[in-house]
């Protein structure tokens with residue numbers, strides 16, 4: 423049994439709490455948040471010991487910390503947890519800058535704890551099935567990738583930190599990172615990143631259009647991300663991949679969501695894994711997700727790694743840093759109007 427302390431009890435904290443509560447080998451033993459009503463609600467719902475700060479929680483009897491705090495606090499939270507010799511699951515993005523990522527990796531390496539950044543798309547049913555199809559080689563090489571992720575502005579953000587690009591990195595580091603990380607996962611790192619975007623009044627690129635070229639096998643990828651859709655526009659994830667041997671489309675607006683069309687004919691709707699997660703409670707969840715499956719599989723993988731004393735390998739710290747670097751390159755390109763070489 424892994425005793426987990428959950429730090430940050432907002433949208434993601436509520437999501438992760440439900441996953442830990444549903445896992446047979448995870449004990450949500452402690453929670454922390456500066457907001458008294460939130461920690462009281464989580465303590466009540468999950469039977470976890472409430473703390474007002476991470477530092478107080480780190481002195482408790484826990485094995486691991488699950489960090490769901492606003493992005494600008496990730497570095498100091500990971501450094502504190504690593505210094506306290508707790509294993510760490512940290513929400514994406516790892517941090518806001520490359521030096522902060524390096525500091526995090528250095529702190530984790532020094533303490534020797536297990537560490538994973540929660541890039542949930544690497545656990546999301548549709549994306550994992552697509553990755554398996556690509557890895558099988560049955561459709562040949564990838565020619566191009568087009569990814570999309572669109573959401574209305576979050577309504578739940580604590581003190582509206584999400585809208586300040588200095589605190590969140592805007593839609594690029596908060597949301598677009600999922601698609602840039604997926605692109606790097608299936609194509610390897612690009613040599614060049616070009617982007618254009620539309621800024622909010624607070625200076626965040628909350629709409630961003632990125633093209634990556636110079637991937638190891640020559641494919642081109644493009645991704646659009648928007649955290650500024652109309653309030654009634656449904657949260658949407660989309661992906662098209664064209665390969666030598668066929669075409670793949672995924673859209674959360676389609677049922678079934680995944681279509682595979684080999685060039686030699688036919689249309690397939692592959693079965694998707696169905697993680698068994700009961701509804702374990704609703705404390706804190708106020709965001710835009712309808713399906714806990716990917717989050718459950720992610721938490722399950724992390725906790726299983728700890729129980730087996732294995733280093734998590736689905737998302738490595740170097741890959742999580744690379745995803746941040748892709749976002750920073752996209753932001754720089756959008757700012758300057760020039761491609762950025764990596």
Ligand SMILES: NC(=O)c1ccc[n+]([C@@H]2O[C@H](COP(=O)([O-])OP(=O)(O)OC[C@H]3O[C@@H](n4cnc5c(N)ncnc54)[C@H](O)[C@@H]3O)[C@@H](O)[C@H]2O)c1
Nearest residue numbers: 430431432433434435454455490491492493513514579580
């Ligand atoms: N993987 C995903 O799909 C996904 C989705 C949304 C957000 N996120 C990431 O999760 C993180 C949190 O985002 P969110 O939407 O849950 O934010 P949120 O604003 O809903 O919640 C943040 C919580 O952190 C608490 N907090 C603030 N300072 C704290 C401190 N010093 N110690 C402990 N708790 C503190 C706040 O009180 C609040 O409860 C961000 O890094 C974000 O990018 C990931």
